[in-house]
Amino acid sequence: MNKILLIGVLLGAAFPLAAQGLCDVSAQRPIQELETELKRSFKTLKKQKPSIYYLAYIYREGQSTSLYVTEGGVGEEFHPLSAELQVIARAGSPKMDNTRTLKTGYNHGYFSLYTMPSLSGDGKAFRTEVWRATQAAAEAAQAEYSLVQADSVNASKRSDNSDDFVVPPPSIYCREEAPLTFDEAKIKAMLLKTSELVQGHAFVLDSSFTFTFSQGSRYFVDSAGTRLKTPFAYARLGYTLMGYTEDGLELTRTGAYDVLKESELPSEEQLLADVQKSLDELQTLSKAPEAEPMTAPAILKNRAMAVFVHEVLGHRVEGHRQKDDDFGKTFTDKVGQPVVAPILTIVDDATLAYFDGVPLRGFYEYDDEGVKSRPVTLVENGVLKNFLMSSSPIKGFPKSNGHGRASKGLRAVARMGNTRVIASDTVPYDELEQMLLAEIKRQGKPYGFIIEDLSGGFTQTDTYAPQAFKLEPTLVYRLYPDGRKEAVRGADMVGTPLVSFNKILAAADDYAVFNGTCGAESGWVPVSAIAPSVLLEALEIEKTHKSSYKPPVLPPPSAAKKGGAK
Numbered sequence: 001m002n003k004i005l006l007i008g009v010l011l012g013a014a015f016p017l018a019a020q021g022l023c024d025v026s027a028q029r030p031i032q033e034l035e036t037e038l039k040r041s042f043k044t045l046k047k048q049k050p051s052i053y054y055l056a057y058i059y060r061e062g063q064s065t066s067l068y069v070t071e072g073g074v075g076e077e078f079h080p081l082s083a084e085l086q087v088i089a090r091a092g093s094p095k096m097d098n099t100r101t102l103k104t105g106y107n108h109g110y111f112s113l114y115t116m117p118s119l120s121g122d123g124k125a126f127r128t129e130v131w132r133a134t135q136a137a138a139e140a141a142q143a144e145y146s147l148v149q150a151d152s153v154n155a156s157k158r159s160d161n162s163d164d165f166v167v168p169p170p171s172i173y174c175r176e177e178a179p180l181t182f183d184e185a186k187i188k189a190m191l192l193k194t195s196e197l198v199q200g201h202a203f204v205l206d207s208s209f210t211f212t213f214s215q216g217s218r219y220f221v222d223s224a225g226t227r228l229k230t231p232f233a234y235a236r237l238g239y240t241l242m243g244y245t246e247d248g249l250e251l252t253r254t255g256a257y258d259v260l261k262e263s264e265l266p267s268e269e270q271l272l273a274d275v276q277k278s279l280d281e282l283q284t285l286s287k288a289p290e291a292e293p294m295t296a297p298a299i300l301k302n303r304a305m306a307v308f309v310h311e312v313l314g315h316r317v318e319g320h321r322q323k324d325d326d327f328g329k330t331f332t333d334k335v336g337q338p339v340v341a342p343i344l345t346i347v348d349d350a351t352l353a354y355f356d357g358v359p360l361r362g363f364y365e366y367d368d369e370g371v372k373s374r375p376v377t378l379v380e381n382g383v384l385k386n387f388l389m390s391s392s393p394i395k396g397f398p399k400s401n402g403h404g405r406a407s408k409g410l411r412a413v414a415r416m417g418n419t420r421v422i423a424s425d426t427v428p429y430d431e432l433e434q435m436l437l438a439e440i441k442r443q444g445k446p447y448g449f450i451i452e453d454l455s456g457g458f459t460q461t462d463t464y465a466p467q468a469f470k471l472e473p474t475l476v477y478r479l480y481p482d483g484r485k486e487a488v489r490g491a492d493m494v495g496t497p498l499v500s501f502n503k504i505l506a507a508a509d510d511y512a513v514f515n516g517t518c519g520a521e522s523g524w525v526p527v528s529a530i531a532p533s534v535l536l537e538a539l540e541i542e543k544t545h546k547s548s549y550k551p552p553v554l555p556p557p558s559a560a561k562k563g564g565a566k
Helices: 029-045 124-154 184-197 268-287 302-312 319-323 429-443 497-503
Strands: 052-070 073-078 081-091 113-115 172-174 206-222 227-244 250-259 294-300 344-349 375-380 418-423 448-459 469-479 485-488 491-495 504-508 512-520 523-531 534-543
Touching: 029 052, 029 124, 029 206, 029 227, 052 124, 052 184, 073 184, 081 124, 113 124, 184 206, 184 227, 184 268, 227 268, 250 268, 250 469, 268 485, 294 302, 294 429, 302 418, 302 448, 302 469, 302 497, 302 512, 302 523, 429 448, 429 469, 429 504, 429 534, 448 491, 448 534, 491 497, 497 504, 497 534
Parallel strands: 172 227, 294 448, 418 523
Antiparallel strands: 052 073, 052 081, 052 206, 081 113, 206 227, 227 250, 294 534, 344 375, 344 418, 448 469, 469 485, 469 491, 491 534, 504 534, 512 523
């Protein structure tokens, strides 16, 4: 399974306006219209053969902003409005329904997403579209269920015969927020000025500076009695610088600032300084020696460690996977057993809106199955305690713990939210580097590694492939026994989960946040991970894949804008 990322204290602040924004859910027009149509439709559909035993509506309305600047000019700018409906219909029964993973075929796992008419006026057009969507969803669910029935007859025995669904307990909740605003003209001017900073450098082949912002409300109504209205808001200012070496290696440096209000955006001075630092790093990488395959002690810096935990452990503790017979089941039978170094505790807590003043993209109040989010301790002092659960139960874990997530139009499965790594014994980061030097000398290695930045990669979780990972650092240093550091390019991290997590020797006290977007079978969802820097006894490095093509013969137009290439 490929996963690609755009990539304190245990308890944090609640979302800023939670108390002030409470509202009456029964007074919300979308809730009223959806509830009326759900009751009317469900009365008939539950009598069908096969029965539609559960029905839910997710309705989202909002607005997005997207600003894209490149080569010193605006490449794209738009502000679309959206109002979309997703219908979730389950045919059969909780014991076996249309969502069951087929052993002798393939489930599509997606729903039609309907663009909805305005709710202004009498609402007839809105209700008619809800009716059409409900009819289509029920027919699709019943067709899927027939495939599941055939599969249950022809397929081999399942290792986990848990039910396909546990109906979530009903929840009633409503919260509103005043619309957030940003000075888009000021942001555009700042991005244009920053874009000019990278012009005139031949080692920069492409650059982009973006600001994206979306906000709105999500409404959830189901046949069990859940009625929810929750706001959503995501804003990110970011940049990417890309280079390309003569031997075909792509180099990137990126930066991102996730915010929930204008005051959290970087100042122009800070953005210029950060981009200049990335520019210097890109130039250093363009001249750096290529990494050689070897195993050596290493430090995973805090944000890199956060990505590492997300990719290598996080996807393997998502509950629904444990009953898939094609899943590698690395941790399935290890509850109560040590699985990582004993200094680590790992908690996934989507209720955290901020960590040390940084907004967390993985925050949500209710998941995409209408279940309230809550902290889940996955690993305690190295011992596996729990799985992330959607409403698809598994052996020993009969209900959801609020981690059923999906992007629009896809079926929710267990996914991460805010994954927090907590070390029980920490040292200052400088001391961690001294410990790395000592470990290099103890092992007699010519050097060790410091993984400064990690963009993502992939992790294999299915039985047809090795249970291994290959992650893609974007900034790596060699650390020599005399303390000298040297940047290297073209280094990938490889390994297996059970070995790698038990190579952690120590941790620093420098917790940091990685905000990103994670892709899996239920689509792309916003996530966060928080971790300290850690020292690994051994890390395997191998060469990165290269392109077969050389860099462009012609320099980009911007290379001459500052009086010649550098």
